[in-house]
Amino acid sequence: MNSQLNKYLSISFINIKESLTYIWDIIFGKVIFIALIIFVFANLWTVVFASKGEVIPGFTLSMMVWYLVFGEALVTSIGRFVKEVGDDIKSGEIANYLTKPYNYIVYKIFVSFGKGLINFMLVLFFGGIVAYLMVGGIKISLVSVPFLLIVALLAMLLNLVIASVISLFAFWIEDSSSLNYIYSKFTFIFGGMIVPLEVYPPLVEKIAAFLPFSYSAYHPSKLVLIFSFKTFLEIFIVQLLWIGFFIIILFFLYKYIIKKVSVNGG
Amino acid sequence: MKKEEKKIISIKGLKKTFKTKVTKPGMSGIFKNIFSPDYKYIKAVDNIYLDIKEGELVSFIGPNGAGKSTTLKMLSGILFPDSGKIKILGKDPSKKRKELSYDIGTIFGQKPQLWFHLPPIDSFNLFAKIYDLDKKIYQERLKNLINLFEISDIINQPVRKLSLGQRMRCEFVLALLHNPKILFLDEPTIGMDIIVKKTMRELIKKINEKEKTTIILTSHDIGDIENISTRLVIINHGQIVYDGDFKNIKQKYLSKKLLKITTEDKIDLKDFKDLIVIKKSKYYIEFEINTKKFPLNKVIDFLFTKYKITDIGINEMPIEDVIEEIYRDQR
Missing domain, CATH: 3.40.50.300 (P-loop containing nucleotide triphosphate hydrolases)
Structure with a gap:
């Protein structure tokens, strides 16, 4: 088991190393764009707060903007996972992976996890600069940082295991871009990536807060702004439960699907 | 046995x-x-x-x-x-x-396995872990393969900077690491x-x-x-x-070759009367020769003395034609 984990962690590590070799491509190709979105929203919230005051009770202007920074950093970090799996299937590239002594989908999760860590830090850094210049900083107690990191890592992992389950449908559908699109919009809206779920009508808010998507964006981002050990524990446990739930689905679905694989280019 | x-x-x-x-x-x-x-x-x-x-x-x-x-x-x-x-x-x-x-080792054409932005040695090290290779055995094996494929001076350069031939050598080493x-x-x-x-x-x-x-x-x-x-x-x-x-x-079956020739002079069909002409225009001709009957060097010598040739192509018979002939022989 230990050597298995070691194997997969090496896969994450080599992807971190590779990401670092083209870090400027990532910054110019992706991060700057996300920082721009944060800039636009920061302006938008400034206007809204000036005319209406607090949109959500207890959420100040700077909290709203920083919420977006964390939400963006968490959700966009995993990249277009579903599409990447779809592309592997479409191009026949999957043949390279299936002939190795590892599980293909676990391999992909660890690849994206490695790349995701770099993306996450870059968006946090550049988005943070924009947010700081526009609305100032927020207070985070140093003690909470390790707990926040745990929740952030689990948020990324949860996002990846849900994406993995969805990506398996790419074995049936010829083009996975649509799947990727639907999934990313789900995390935008029900996950609360852009705005806290409190802006929705109470019923929608309750449903969205229960659904797994919100544990990869809304709950962790809010925890950064309003930290309590009790909330941390709640989020931590539910994250683990959802991750476990999707891993079980993934396990059975993968076993079933891999028998139906038809590798392209035969 | x-x-x-x-x-x-x-x-x-x-x-x-x-x-x-x-x-x-x-x-x-x-x-x-x-x-x-x-x-x-x-x-x-x-x-x-x-x-x-x-x-x-x-x-x-x-x-x-x-x-x-x-x-x-x-x-x-x-x-x-x-x-x-x-x-x-x-x-x-x-x-x-x-x-x-x-x-089993695999190489699927045009689907490289080396990490494009990293030096090959990084990919080798990762594969050693993927295949659970013992450290000592891996080092020994790598040393042998590096010598066999003569890649010692390129294993620390990013793959993107290597030539296609160099990359291929490294792809082979990668596929053979686990012996x-x-x-x-x-x-x-x-x-x-x-x-x-x-x-x-x-x-x-x-x-x-x-x-x-x-x-x-x-x-x-x-x-x-x-x-x-x-x-x-x-x-x-x-x-x-x-x-x-x-x-x-x-x-x-492979004694047949396909020749394509472009000339500056007009082509005279009489010169090709014993050969199977596939395509012809004023300055271009495509024909088949059986090298057993007409040795390739003699045909080419003849063509170069008679014509001012600007382009020449010599191809094997396509596999489809070889298969067709095998079928014909089996009948």
């Missing part, structure tokens, strides 16, 4: 059919495709029997869509046969894929120029001879395997058309 003659792969009655949608034309076709699509069944592999001995170098040759890659993918366990049996080292690859992956007993090469020469193809052929021969690896390769171009293949399997429409020595095929 000699060790070299041990059976390593056995294929019995292998069949695989693919189901594909038939696209109907027109507006009504669009709706029909969505609600009641018609399917076409393509027999990709149709009742193949084959035994491969340890240390053999076998080439699967056939036109595109003949079923050679499908066969290879079933051998590596990533496609499941509809019927028939495959045994590799006594194991069924569709059930023991992971187990067998330790004994596989069998190596599958699916269209390894696709998209390569003549010089790189030559390097490739030399590498394949070297691995087979020095490492004693059993190699199965596929290609749609019979010229690819000149000088390397000991055993040739020609596949067409999912069936084996020929299984035997490459030399026999070469003597019998």
Whole structure:
């Protein structure tokens, strides 16, 4: 088991190393764009707060903007996972992976996890600069940082295991871009990536807060702004439960699907 | 029984059919495709029997869509046969894929496995972990392979800065790191120029001879395997058309060459009356010669003395034509 984990962690590590070799491509190709979105929203919230005051009770202007920074950093970090799996299937590239002594989908999760860590830090850094210049900083107690990191890592992992389950449908559908699109919009809206779920009508808010998507964006981002050990524990446990739930689905679905694989280019 | 003659792969009655949608034309076709699509069944592999001995170098040759890659993918366990049996080292690859992956190395043409932005050594180190190689054994193995493939001066340069030939050497080292007993090469020469193809052929021969690896390769171009293949399997429409020595095929069917010539002077058809002319215009001619009857050097000498030639191309007969002739002979 230990050597298995070691194997997969090496896969994450080599992807971190590779990401670092083209870090400027990532910054110019992706991060700057996300920082721009944060800039636009920061302006938008400034206007809204000036005319209406607090949109959500207890959420100040700077909290709203920083919420977006964390939400963006968490959700966009995993990249277009579903599409990447779809592309592997479409191009026949999957043949390279299936002939190795590892599980293909676990391999992909660890690849994206490695790349995701770099993306996450870059968006946090550049988005943070924009947010700081526009609305100032927020207070985070140093003690909470390790707990926040745990929740952030689990948020990324949860996002990846849900994406993995969805990506398996790419074995049936010829083009996975649509799947990727639907999934990313789900995390935008029900996950609360852009705005806290409190802006929705109470019923929608309750449903969205229960659904797994919100544990990869809304709950962790809010925890950064309003930290309590009790909330941390709640989020931590539910994250683990959802991750476990999707891993079980993934396990059975993968076993079933891999028998139906038809590798392209035969 | 000699060790070299041990059976390593056995294929019995292998069949695989693919189901594909038939696209109907027109507006009504669009709706029909969505609600009641018609399917076409393509027999990709149709009742193949084959035994491969340890240390053999076998080439699967056939036109595109003949079923050679499908066969290879079933051998590596990533496609499941509809019927028939495959045994590799006594194991069924569709059930023991992971187990067998330790004994099999693969190279799928145009699907590189090296990390593009990193030096090859990083990919090697990762593969050592993926294949659970013991540190000492890995270091020793790597040292040997680096010497064998002469890559010591490039393993620390990013892959993107290497030439195609250098990359290929490293791809081979990567596929051989775990010391596989069998190596599958699916269209390894696709998209390569003549010089790189030559390097490739030399590498394949070297691995087979020095490492004693059993190699199965596929290609749609019979010229690819000149000088390397000991055993040739020609596949067409999912069936084996020929299984035997490459030399026999070469003597019998590869004596024909296809010549394409562009000249500055008008071409006189009388000069070509004993040859099979395929295409002709004022300054261009395409024709077939049998080198047994008309030695290539004599034909070319003659052409150069008679005409001012601006361009010349000499090609092997396409595999489709070779297959057609084999069929004709069998009848």
